[in-house]
Amino acid sequence: AQSVTQLDSQVPVFEEAPVELRCNYSSSVSVYLFWYVQYPNQGLQLLLKYLSGSTLVESINGFEAEFNKSQTSFHLRKPSVHISDTAEYFCAVSALGNEKLTFGTGTRLTIIP
Amino acid sequence: DTAVSQTPKYLVTQMGNDKSIKCEQNLGHDTMYWYKQDSKKFLKIMFSYNNKELIINETVPNRFSPKSPDKAHLNLHINSLELGDSAVYFCASSLGLASTTGELFFGEGSRLTVL
Numbered sequence: 119a120q121s122v123t124q125l126d127s128q129v130p131v132f133e134e135a136p137v138e139l140r141c142n143y144s145s146s147v148s149v150y151l152f153w154y155v156q157y158p159n160q161g162l163q164l165l166l167k168y169l170s171g172s173t174l175v176e177s178i179n180g181f182e183a184e185f186n187k188s189q190t191s192f193h194l195r196k197p198s199v200h201i202s203d204t205a206e207y208f209c210a211v212s213a214l215g216n217e218k219l220t221f222g223t224g225t226r227l228t229i230i231p
Numbered sequence: 232d233t234a235v236s237q238t239p240k241y242l243v244t245q246m247g248n249d250k251s252i253k254c255e256q257n258l259g260h261d262t263m264y265w266y267k268q269d270s271k272k273f274l275k276i277m278f279s280y281n282n283k284e285l286i287i288n289e290t291v292p293n294r295f296s297p298k299s300p301d302k303a304h305l306n307l308h309i310n311s312l313e314l315g316d317s318a319v320y321f322c323a324s325s326l327g328l329a330s331t332t333g334e335l336f337f338g339e340g341s342r343l344t345v346l
Contacts, residue, residue: 152334154335156272159339159340160339160340161235161321161323161337161338161339161340162274162321162323162335162337163337164334164335167334206272208274218276218279218287219276219335220276221273221274221275223271223272223273224272224273224274226272
């Protein structure tokens with residue numbers, strides 16, 4: 119069975135500062151990895167995903183994540199955050215042969231003006 | 232034009248009552264899901280249907296019964312509601328199976344409060 123760990127439940131960051139949200143996974147088979155974002159009182163939206171190919175994936179709003187197989191990580195980064203990035207961020211994993219998409223416990227990103 | 236819509240958005244009810252939450256998607260997807268998000272934001276899958284067939288059924292009490300009349304609809308009926316059922320329930324859909332495409336489209340959630 120696969121699992122996801124997001125060690126940081128809350129991350130406060132000053133506006134225009136860089137941020138990294140950590141995600142580690144566990145699986146005995148090949149995985150697909152995802153980051154979802156949940157803005158207040160809304161459903162989750164896919165931010166970016168790694169299925170295969172280049173280990174560095176990017177979103178349209180400046181976030182990027184790098185799949186690191188040796189460290190079983192898929193950390194999310196942004197070089198300069200904005201107030202509008204305030205949201206809950208969820209890392210998720212699915213493993214080949216398992217139809218479940220398993221979510222981490224989420225990291226609340228708070229941007230300080 | 233809402234892609235995945237759930238009704239009602241808010242539901243407040245007494246313990247022991249029976250309630251339903253409806254979900255509809257207009258994306259032409261063939262797989263639909265119900266997720267439960269608790270007060271700590273933990274998101275856990277409950278059920279998944281692919282072309283009206285149940286493919287995932289987590290360890291959910293029998294009081295929860297999903298129904299998929301067609302592939303655009305997945306409703307959730309809950310009998311004998313308990314305090315612990317209070318949560319936000321999210322419906323989602325995907326084109327194909329989540330393990331290969333990964334992209335789920337979520338509704339806005341239905342907040343259930345059991346008093």
